[in-house]
Amino acid sequence: MNSHPKIDPSSADVASLGGSGPVGGLKRWLSGAGLLFWLCVVVPTTLAIVYFGVLASDVYISESRFVVRSPKKPSVSGVGMLLETAGFSNGSDEMRAAQGYISSRDALRALDGDGLARRAWGNDSIFILNRFDPFGLDGSFEELFLYYDDKVAVDFDSETGIATMMVRAFTPQDAQVMNRRLLERAEALVNQLNDRSRGDLVRYAEREVMEAQGRARTAALALASFRNRAGVIDPERQASVQLQMISKLQDELIGARMQLLQLSAAASENPQLPLLKVRITGLQRAIEEQMGAVAGSSGSLSATAAQYQRLQVEREFADRQLSAALATLQDARNEARRQRAYVERVALPSRPDDSMEPLRIRGILSTLIAGLVAWGVLSMLLAGVREHKD
Numbered sequence: 001m002n003s004h005p006k007i008d009p010s011s012a013d014v015a016s017l018g019g020s021g022p023v024g025g026l027k028r029w030l031s032g033a034g035l036l037f038w039l040c041v042v043v044p045t046t047l048a049i050v051y052f053g054v055l056a057s058d059v060y061i062s063e064s065r066f067v068v069r070s071p072k073k074p075s076v077s078g079v080g081m082l083l084e085t086a087g088f089s090n091g092s093d094e095m096r097a098a099q100g101y102i103s104s105r106d107a108l109r110a111l112d113g114d115g116l117a118r119r120a121w122g123n124d125s126i127f128i129l130n131r132f133d134p135f136g137l138d139g140s141f142e143e144l145f146l147y148y149d150d151k152v153a154v155d156f157d158s159e160t161g162i163a164t165m166m167v168r169a170f171t172p173q174d175a176q177v178m179n180r181r182l183l184e185r186a187e188a189l190v191n192q193l194n195d196r197s198r199g200d201l202v203r204y205a206e207r208e209v210m211e212a213q214g215r216a217r218t219a220a221l222a223l224a225s226f227r228n229r230a231g232v233i234d235p236e237r238q239a240s241v242q243l244q245m246i247s248k249l250q251d252e253l254i255g256a257r258m259q260l261l262q263l264s265a266a267a268s269e270n271p272q273l274p275l276l277k278v279r280i281t282g283l284q285r286a287i288e289e290q291m292g293a294v295a296g297s298s299g300s301l302s303a304t305a306a307q308y309q310r311l312q313v314e315r316e317f318a319d320r321q322l323s324a325a326l327a328t329l330q331d332a333r334n335e336a337r338r339q340r341a342y343v344e345r346v347a348l349p350s351r352p353d354d355s356m357e358p359l360r361i362r363g364i365l366s367t368l369i370a371g372l373v374a375w376g377v378l379s380m381l382l383a384g385v386r387e388h389k390d
Helices: 009-016 021-055 078-084 092-102 105-111 116-122 141-151 172-230 235-266 272-294 301-338 360-389
Strands: 060-070 152-157 162-169 342-347
Touching (some): 060 172, 092 105, 092 152, 105 116, 105 141, 105 172, 116 141, 116 172, 141 162, 162 172, 172 301, 172 342, 235 272
Antiparallel strands (some): 060 162, 060 342
């Protein structure tokens, strides 16, 4: 009876799976892993290796740093205190304006005025998934702005007052040129805002002076017209002169009466008595006329004094307003000459000598880890579903 050698089924399975050893073990593990592992881990990781390792275009980052200095605003930080020792501080308002401008469509229009942005981000040497408008379907300005927003960033440190601008492009030259152009446009914006602020300050003060001059001119004309109409220069001074005349006439009247009284008592037939009586009558009439000119009638000095004083007060007030407006104008001009916010470049736009993006190893490892996590979660879910069915 022939004896046949026994065949170990496990050895047959091993042979059918490709033998033993590390390679055979890997094949068995991949075979047992199933389609889910291939879909979640192998395929995405392979695509990531191909993309990050071969296809993805190198991205170069040009960086520049700048501050906006202003001689009139207080500083708040250590760097600001250092700048304050030189008489300057951080112009945060202008800095925010520059930051907002760089992130705006106007900055993109200035950058792409000669087609620089489209050439730098949309040329055929860039991988199709990285370039702007890869299929030539929608090269609109709005699409370019969305792409621009992803390639240009400005970060502002409120403590140091320093803004950092980073521009991404696919060649070092393009990144540096675009960074420099945006920095120049931001500086031009700060200068424009500064010039407008100075102009508005002086124009407002000049308008106040013109209005004050108009009021002073109107008040002076009104006072002159009243003087011509009333026939007086200064009622108070004229009344003072009139009162002095009345006082003299009253003194003369008293003297004439005393003389008349003395002559009447000494010589009642004296021929000078009628002359003294006539003189006394004349003095009384003159005093009454002078008193009527000072007060008591519609054309008297006392009647015109009230209106004259009102016009005089209006003129003095208008003159004071004019003086104040002229002083304000001079202060505004001095302030305009002193007020000067400007961009100070802390670090010029750099020209990178190596690409910083994409992070190839990190991208591949991230894809692998994400795939493993997805495979593990889905595997547990499917196992739970099978156990529930069983």
